[in-house]
Amino acid sequence: MKYFLIVPCLFVAAAALSQEFQEKAMDKMAEIAEKCVPAVGANDEDIGELMERKMPSRREGKCLIACFSKELGMMKDGKPSKEGTIAALEPLKADDADLYDKAMKILETCEAELQKETETDECELAVKAAACTHKTGKEMGIDAESIMG
Numbered sequence: 001m002k003y004f005l006i007v008p009c010l011f012v013a014a015a016a017l018s019q020e021f022q023e024k025a026m027d028k029m030a031e032i033a034e035k036c037v038p039a040v041g042a043n044d045e046d047i048g049e050l051m052e053r054k055m056p057s058r059r060e061g062k063c064l065i066a067c068f069s070k071e072l073g074m075m076k077d078g079k080p081s082k083e084g085t086i087a088a089l090e091p092l093k094a095d096d097a098d099l100y101d102k103a104m105k106i107l108e109t110c111e112a113e114l115q116k117e118t119e120t121d122e123c124e125l126a127v128k129a130a131a132c133t134h135k136t137g138k139e140m141g142i143d144a145e146s147i148m149g
Contacts, residue, residue: 021095036067059123066126078122080129082111106136
């Protein structure tokens with residue numbers, strides 16, 4: 001999606017990351033996908049949009065982002081969880097401290113932006129969080145095209 005599937009996916013394929021880190025992260029994403037795709041009723045079109053870095057056009061695609069976020073602990077009680085996101089990103093610190101620091105700056109920026117948000121639907125909110133992550137990452141020189149292949 002020109003929006004990150006979820007924050008960790010932003011970092012999974014970064015060239016600076018070790019092969020071991022990338023493999024573990026992708027295995028985790030695949031495991032979560034096996035739960036989330038049927039749970040939200042996502043179809044190939046929804047998955048395709050996300051893989052093409054497009055904003056989900058259907059509710060199911062938006063809810064897929066929310067499901068991933070919840071499974072990773074990055075969303076709790078229908079809202080983004082700063083603590084959960086920090087915990088989810090912790091393994092990145094040992095593999096690429098600079099990228100981790102950038103991720104923390106993105107988190108701080110988006111947390112402040114999302115605190116002003118009046119949206120209460122978790123699927124819509126997850127998409128807004130992803131959009132903020134993309135926008136802020138791009139402003140910091142983290143390009144989805146180079147990171148996510």
